[in-house]
Amino acid sequence: MVEVVQVSGSLRNRLTATLIGGAALLAVLMYFTVRTYAIQIAQQGQDNILNASVTSILDAANVSNGIIEIDFPYASFSMLDTASQDRIFYAIYQDDNLLSGYGGLARISPQVGMGSAYGNTTFQGTSVRLASASRMLVGENLRARLTVTVSQTLDGLSGTLNRIGRNVAIFGAGFFLLVVILAFWATSSAIGPLAQLTTSVARRGPQDLRSVASPVPREMVPLVQSLNKLMARLDQSLSRSEDFIVEAAHRVRTPLATVRSHAEATLRRVDREENRQALRSMIRAIDESSRAAGQLLDHAMITFRIDDLDRQDIDLVDLADDLVLGLMPIAEMRDVELKLDASVSVPVKGDMILLQNAVRNLVDNALKYAPRESVVKIVVAASPRPLISIIDEGHGFPVGEINGLADRFVRGSNSKAIIGSGLGLTIAREVAEAHDGSLSLSNNPQGGACVIFSF
């Protein structure tokens, strides 16, 4: 019986998504920060060159005979050469009169002696960056303000920015990818102990209720402590109820035996048929109860032993031999022939008492359901796996119920008339599984049931 667990998200997904989301955010942030910074630096680079050009032209100015002469150096313009072959425009003003250069160039009025002023404008339909600076010229009969503006198109700058942008984008993407890989790694290493705990708990046998012993990360300690406490309580309550059943079965069996002997004695003395009938039913009910009590005891014993198997070297043939010998009187009482078909020796490792109990239950069942004058065959074989099969000539298992028959207290629909508790097959199956084997139920094609207990 597995309850459906309500699922709400996934720790792994949540952790991974948080890490990756954070990384994406950081990558985008990095891209914009670095790009903005790069734009500033690139712009500053262009401004510096424009400023140098403006300064070199201003510095070359002098007044001669009341006329301004500017014999500026070749470098004033050659320094503006860029790989993208940007166009340049310049203008030289004496106060408000254009001395030389491009008259249409926008004018920004820098303060005298305060260095260059910078700006962006459009000239001849293209965006340009311009730097402008002023200087006072004083000569005989002349006092003038000289303003030089030099501008350059932005092809080189935008080329640089595109290159930087592309590189930063590649870095960002690489960083992001790296963090994604790290995120997956970190997540699985964080989730790992949880998965380990799950596996170790899931791999336990149904009776294994020991506390978790292997070390766990600090964060999981409360969970494991609670789990351990829960299992301890469960273990305690299980053993208490088993003790109770054993105790109850014991207490019931002894009085039942007393009642049965009284009932039999009374049956012998009573003559009236209806009273005899009542007494027989009574005895039958008592038998059923005491058998159930016996099997409950067996089952409790088996449950106890399965937790701590006492594995020995056993020969299955010897085991079967002993059983057949022990059950022969019952078989004869029912006119059923018990036939053992065994090879020389089939050695296995197992718990003697459990195996005896299991096989006895199976043979017992076969005897109960076998019709009179029939044969119950017990086959012990070594290959392909060590196995014991018990084959009878009865009605076989009810076809629709074959899968559930080995569950506790389940009895076949054809077993109304036969004494039984519904624990026999359960015991056999639990023993088989404790030995890493299996119990399979089937019907023979010629009729009759076949039970195979294999290792």
Add this chain to the structure above:
Amino acid sequence: MRYIFVLISALWAQPILAQKWEDQRLFTDGVASHTLRILSNTDTKFFAPIIENFLSTQQSVSVDYLVTSSAELYDIFRTSPEKFDVVISSAMDLQFKLTNDGYALALGDLRHPKWAQWRQSLFAFSTEPAAIVINRAAFKGTPIPRSRQDLIEVLRAHPKFFHGRVGTYDVRQSGLGYFFATQDARVSETYWRLTEVIGSLDARLYCCSGDMIDDLVSGKIAVAYNVLGSYAAAQENVQSLIEVILPSNFPTTMMRSAFVSRKTNLPDAAQAFVQHLVNIQADSAKAENFPLPPLDPNGKPAISLGPALMTYLDRLKRQTFIQEWERAIIQ
């Protein structure tokens, strides 16, 4: 100043349509529907083979080849850029400025070495040094000058002989002359000393290389400074009379360049022509069959295509330079 006034008034007076060209030739098969107008400062004889070769690959295009001086070319084109499809000039600085000022069309898919083009718009297609050219007869018995320094010494040694017999560009008229002079002056102080010596000998000033070479051949002048060596070398029948000398220390080298007008009506044909031109000129083997010198396959020359070319086109710089030049040459 007088010269500048003359130049300006000359340009003013001439309406563009009635432009008087130094040379004009229409290359046509008579049935072509479109005419590609090429504005150039290069003599027609240098370009005729290339244009004919181009037309043999084209249908329905004829070429109107218009020649004027580099300075006029610059002004004419700036005034009416829509009238011309391709502009070819030896004045690198003026060509560069036109490109910088947005007059050139970018030809995205034209493949050309990076150092020989600017913004995929201006394409250099020849490498031509400025040379000292001498009349062999005049230098009989005199050591032939191999550098600017040698030339200064020779001229100083024989002032009487060379008086009135030295030729150079009038930098006020010739765009190419101005370009050579400024680049010379930029690299070395020797230029100014040489100019002063030439000036002291009452130098003859020319507008164009062609005229200078003609006078050299006829013996009117004995030596010419800063002549396009390629023009002299192209005249095979005069090689016995003149000698072209590349100054051994830093020859000034010019790259002839072409661009397609941004306002062209025939962008495809114009691009095809420029493509054809650079294909021929960038390949030394192909260029051998044509009169123009090829693009130097060894790569980047001393004067590269870059914004620095605009330095001496600045009005104030030009004014200062011309003043100084006049002081040196006109004595």
